[in-house]
Amino acid sequence: QVQLVESGGGLVQAGGSLRVTCAASGRTFSYNVMGWFRQAPGKEREFVAAISRTNGMTRYADSVKGRFTISRDNAKNTVYLQMNSLKPEDTAVYYCATSNMFNIIITPTTYGSWGQGTQVTVSS
Numbered sequence: 001q002v003q004l005v006e007s008g009g010g011l012v013q014a015g016g017s018l019r020v021t022c023a024a025s026g027r028t029f030s031y032n033v034m035g036w037f038r039q040a041p042g043k044e045r046e047f048v049a050a051i052s053r054t055n056g057m058t059r060y061a062d063s064v065k066g067r068f069t070i071s072r073d074n075a076k077n078t079v080y081l082q083m084n085s086l087k088p089e090d091t092a093v094y095y096c097a098t099s100n101m102f103n104i105i106i107t108p109t110t111y112g113s114w115g116q117g118t119q120v121t122v123s124s
Contacts, residue, residue, distance in 0.1 A: 002026045002098050002113040009094060009118030017084045020118055022096030024077040031098035034079045036070065037108060038092035038120075047106035048094070049081060059104040064090075086122045093117040 008020040022034065035050030049060045049070040058070055069082045079096060097111035 002028060002031055004096050004098065004113055004115035006094065006096050006115045006118040009120045011121045011123065012086055014086060014088055014122055014124050016086050016122070017082070018086065018120060019083065020081045020094055020096075020120065022079045022081075022115060024079075024098065028077045031100050031113070033099040033101055033104050033111075034072065035097050035099065035104070035106075035111060036079075036081045037095045037097060037111075038090075039095070039117075040092040043092075045095070045108050047108070050099075050104045050106070051079060052102075052104060054102075057104065059106070061106075083120070086120075088122050088124045090120060091122050092120060094120050 003026045005023050012018050036048040037045050038048050039045040051058045051070045051072050067085045072079045095117045096115045098113045099111045
C-alpha cells in the first residue's frame with residue numbers, strides 16, 4: 001500500500017497561482033503513474049493531470065492545459081501540481097492518486113491509492 005499526503009491548497013483570487021504537493025510513502029516501488037484528480041461539490045471526481053515516474057510522460061485534462069503543470073521528484077517520491085491563471089471553476093478538493101499501469105489512464109478506478117485531499121478555493 002502507498003500512503004499519499006497532499007498539501008499546499010488554500011484560498012486564492014482568480015488569476016492567481018497555487019502549488020499543491022503530494023508526498024508518497026510506503027510501497028513506493030509499486031506505482032508508475034501519479035495523478036491529480038479533483039471533485040467539486042455535487043460533481044463527480046474528474047481527472048486533472050498525471051505523470052509517469054518511469055518516462056516522465058504527462059497528460060492533462062483539456063480544461064487545465066496551458067495553465068497547470070505537473071512535475072515529479074522521484075528521489076523524494078513527490079509530485080507537484082503548479083496551478084496558474086486559476087479560475088473560480090477550479091475550486092474543488094484536489095486528490096492525488098497512484099496507479100501501477102504503464103500508460104496514463106484518466107479513469108479514477110484504475111488508481112489504487114488515494115490521498116485525503118486538499119481544498120483549493122478560487123474566489124472571483
